[in-house]
Amino acid sequence: MSVSTVTKEQFKQFVSALVDSDQSVIGIQAKDDKFAFGELNNADDLRLDYDVSILPPKKYVLPQKETLLSFEVGGDSQTVQNTAPAVLIGVHPYDMIAINQMDELFRQGEYDSHYMNRRNNLTIIACDVVTPSKNVFASSMNTTTAESGFDIMLTDIGDAYVVEAATEKGEALVKQMPGAVEATPDAVSKRNAAREKNETALDQHKLDCKPAFLPKLLEKAYEHPIWEEKARLCYSCGSCNQVCPTCYCFDVQDEVEWDMKSGCRYRAWDGCLLQNFATVAGNHNFRQKRADRFRHRLYRKGKYVPGKIDGEIACVGCGRCITACTSKIANPVEIYNALMTETEIG
Amino acid sequence: MCNCSNGQKDIYLPELCTITKRRMLNGTELYLHLEKESGEDFDYVPGQFVEVSIAGIGEAPISISSSPTQKGLELVIRNVGSLTKAIHKLEVGDKLGVRGPYGSTYPIEESKGKDLVFICGGIGLVPQRSFIRYALDNRQDYGKITVLIGTKCHDMRLFREEIALWEDRKDMIVRETIDEAHECWNGNVGVVTTLIPKIESDLPTSQVLVCGPPIMYKFVLMALAEADVPESQIYVNLERRMKCGVGKCGHCQMNDQYVCQDGPVFRYSDLALVPEAI
Numbered sequence: 001m002s003v004s005t006v007t008k009e010q011f012k013q014f015v016s017a018l019v020d021s022d023q024s025v026i027g028i029q030a031k032d033d034k035f036a037f038g039e040l041n042n043a044d045d046l047r048l049d050y051d052v053s054i055l056p057p058k059k060y061v062l063p064q065k066e067t068l069l070s071f072e073v074g075g076d077s078q079t080v081q082n083t084a085p086a087v088l089i090g091v092h093p094y095d096m097i098a099i100n101q102m103d104e105l106f107r108q109g110e111y112d113s114h115y116m117n118r119r120n121n122l123t124i125i126a127c128d129v130v131t132p133s134k135n136v137f138a139s140s141m142n143t144t145t146a147e148s149g150f151d152i153m154l155t156d157i158g159d160a161y162v163v164e165a166a167t168e169k170g171e172a173l174v175k176q177m178p179g180a181v182e183a184t185p186d187a188v189s190k191r192n193a194a195r196e197k198n199e200t201a202l203d204q205h206k207l208d209c210k211p212a213f214l215p216k217l218l219e220k221a222y223e224h225p226i227w228e229e230k231a232r233l234c235y236s237c238g239s240c241n242q243v244c245p246t247c248y249c250f251d252v253q254d255e256v257e258w259d260m261k262s263g264c265r266y267r268a269w270d271g272c273l274l275q276n277f278a279t280v281a282g283n284h285n286f287r288q289k290r291a292d293r294f295r296h297r298l299y300r301k302g303k304y305v306p307g308k309i310d311g312e313i314a315c316v317g318c319g320r321c322i323t324a325c326t327s328k329i330a331n332p333v334e335i336y337n338a339l340m341t342e343t344e345i346g
Numbered sequence: 347m348c349n350c351s352n353g354q355k356d357i358y359l360p361e362l363c364t365i366t367k368r369r370m371l372n373g374t375e376l377y378l379h380l381e382k383e384s385g386e387d388f389d390y391v392p393g394q395f396v397e398v399s400i401a402g403i404g405e406a407p408i409s410i411s412s413s414p415t416q417k418g419l420e421l422v423i424r425n426v427g428s429l430t431k432a433i434h435k436l437e438v439g440d441k442l443g444v445r446g447p448y449g450s451t452y453p454i455e456e457s458k459g460k461d462l463v464f465i466c467g468g469i470g471l472v473p474q475r476s477f478i479r480y481a482l483d484n485r486q487d488y489g490k491i492t493v494l495i496g497t498k499c500h501d502m503r504l505f506r507e508e509i510a511l512w513e514d515r516k517d518m519i520v521r522e523t524i525d526e527a528h529e530c531w532n533g534n535v536g537v538v539t540t541l542i543p544k545i546e547s548d549l550p551t552s553q554v555l556v557c558g559p560p561i562m563y564k565f566v567l568m569a570l571a572e573a574d575v576p577e578s579q580i581y582v583n584l585e586r587r588m589k590c591g592v593g594k595c596g597h598c599q600m601n602d603q604y605v606c607q608d609g610p611v612f613r614y615s616d617l618a619l620v621p622e623a624i
Binding site: 068079303 | 354355356357358359360362399400401402403404405406424426427430441443560585586587589590592593594595596597599600601602607621622
């Protein structure tokens, strides 16, 4: 597939045209002193130089709340599918990798058509990181660049973007970019240099082992006192779950309209740190202890989910949980490194 | 541009089934017999469960209590939450949403030619009954059949008429006990584990199937270890919170195992590295 360059001004014109079209355009924008993905109304609001978004872009493939069925109360149900195409601009490589993992998890076994429809209707314009966020550790997780999942990948090389089209959808979009020309060897080498820099620059925390080693490390760490020590300060608020680009647990509930006749069954984000995540009717909680819930999250990232996706580690190093945690106990690197030094295997 | 489901079915869409029989088994447990509106039979294997729902109230996983050798689907539903409370109000002819069946099955093939020992605590009898009935309907395929049933108190006993019929059969052994003595009860008193030493089958070569409340497993498994039953011949049928039933929502996870897909029936030896299981 093609590699082109467009000037930043030309790219802005392209985004303007997208915004003016019927298509829904979602972009990364400033929100007070932070950044968030949201409906883009003006190309000027797009901030591809952002450090990290408050919530990951997973909300466009697995929304915080998503209707699955509509029904007559007590009667028959119909599938509700979201089929509106949308363009998502500004996905960082680590978030792209997280979406690729979720694609596999919702595709494998029982095919989740709600997720997959949303995903298939999404065009993703990703971008390499320009500004490292205060807690990013993508360098440690080998997630500073993404190889697939996006339709277009942008790399900021100063006054222009290198535009890599990875799919036919991406190629079609590049054709709509005014002034896009084939990338010169100089532009490509600038892009490669930017990526090479990110390989080591997104390292506010440094993992003392290769990520592929984590499942093995965790095999020996189940009874380690660190879970109890850290969880002592845990509020069970679930913030680490909510901001995580690879957390995909959900609850399913019914909602009835005011007329009490019709309603919908929806799913909504849930979190394994929340106290009643594993409570069954009759009030038995299968993961009652805070430390057990705390440990479960780290094991899901480092061992359990990898077991379902070919060993890929389900922590992409975005650092959002570190920022979100009130008690400052969520840092996965700190925990994994402590286990490295304190378990036999480390 | 729209890329619709391409004919992929919606895994969350229930099928409406009709309640054809209903009766209370005790003060809290409701027995339901369901049939599909299409008249088709349900396709399942003993051990599996279904997601049952009422639109507007919610959905919950419920064990299948019938055997695929019989027509229709039988469920037993305890009145414990908002959904089950609403289900208890339904009458014959009312509809219930059903998805599934889901999950692993009892070892119906692997157990052929072997003695079967069912250890049931409380409503643990409900899913076990699926395999018990299946084995009785294919009686020649299995060796001795022993069913141990423990219930908290006399009033909560389930399937009383059916158990009485089982007791009359010459080709199976049924032993029942209740935890608390009662004036109307002149049978065994004590927890279900007290019946294990009285089993007449050769336990070390039997297939032992266990289902009951969480607290029961530890004690039953200890007793089975003492009786030299290999862990590979013990099967436990576990309960967890479930939402999706299809391995996505994460609620039923015990370590790396999903009870909705890897279970609910687990070979006990497969749980050696699953500390959250028992």
